[in-house]
Amino acid sequence: MPADTVVLRDDDERYPSLTTHGWSVTARSWGARLELTDGHEQCWVAALDGLPPEDVCRELSAADVTAALALDSATARDYPGGVATAHERLTAVRASPAAGRRGFGVLDADQNLVAMTFVDVVDVVGAEAEVDFTVVARHRRGRGLATAVKAASLLALKRAGVTTVRTGGSDENSGILAANQALGFQVDEHWPTLTAANGPASVPSHP
Numbered sequence: 001m002p003a004d005t006v007v008l009r010d011d012d013e014r015y016p017s018l019t020t021h022g023w024s025v026t027a028r029s030w031g032a033r034l035e036l037t038d039g040h041e042q043c044w045v046a047a048l049d050g051l052p053p054e055d056v057c058r059e060l061s062a063a064d065v066t067a068a069l070a071l072d073s074a075t076a077r078d079y080p081g082g083v084a085t086a087h088e089r090l091t092a093v094r095a096s097p098a099a100g101r102r103g104f105g106v107l108d109a110d111q112n113l114v115a116m117t118f119v120d121v122v123d124v125v126g127a128e129a130e131v132d133f134t135v136v137a138r139h140r141r142g143r144g145l146a147t148a149v150k151a152a153s154l155l156a157l158k159r160a161g162v163t164t165v166r167t168g169g170s171d172e173n174s175g176i177l178a179a180n181q182a183l184g185f186q187v188d189e190h191w192p193t194l195t196a197a198n199g200p201a202s203v204p205s206h207p
């Protein structure tokens, strides 16, 4: 992150001091949380049912790494927002599903991977997970694929005993905000990105 940029939660005690000392908000991001309850399952299943019949939504495996890297490469510049929500390009390791990192995808009639989401199971006992990223091929956006692939991940994580999932993104990203809302996520954190007007400056420490 550049020395003149800092990302703070909006209830951080340093926030008012920075804004009165020439730092200004240059981007905004959010965090959201979802408790995986039985009550949500119906809407996740409905999201999956909304996929066109020729599409297949399934968990990704080691055999999908090349396709995942190709989709990531084609969409790497599409993530809106600033440093707080910058997308880290996939590597072969990060594209390889494992016990603590599960991937889900949508494949079209020609077996092309057209949507994917990767989720890290972060809690030691596996009860909490965090979405790394979700992406849809440009030519397939706006037709429910992001909502469906995230729904598939939530159903599988719940079956595996995960109880809470966190996700996040940029305020500019209306698409992923709407998808998350449809799946039951509630935004519970706001993270402004502040930039110093006069170049690198020190960030006040906590009082």
Ligand SMILES: CC(C)(COP(=O)(O)OP(=O)(O)OC[C@H]1O[C@@H](n2cnc3c(N)ncnc32)[C@H](O)[C@@H]1OP(=O)(O)O)[C@@H](O)C(=O)NCCC(=O)NCCS
Residues within 6 Å of the ligand: 075, 078, 079, 080, 132, 133, 134, 135, 136, 137, 140, 141, 142, 143, 144, 145, 146, 147, 148, 169, 173, 174, 175, 176, 178, 179, 182
């Ligand atoms: C964000 C993204 C994943 C959304 O995928 P998608 O398949 O188009 O999303 P869906 O079709 O499931 O749409 C979900 C909702 O968002 C809305 N939406 C989708 N794109 C939108 C846009 N550009 N602006 C406003 N709303 C949008 C849809 O209308 C839908 O709302 P609804 O449930 O009220 O009908 C896709 O645009 C993308 O890959 N962007 C680049 C990567 C990215 O930003 N990923 C998210 C951060 S990890």
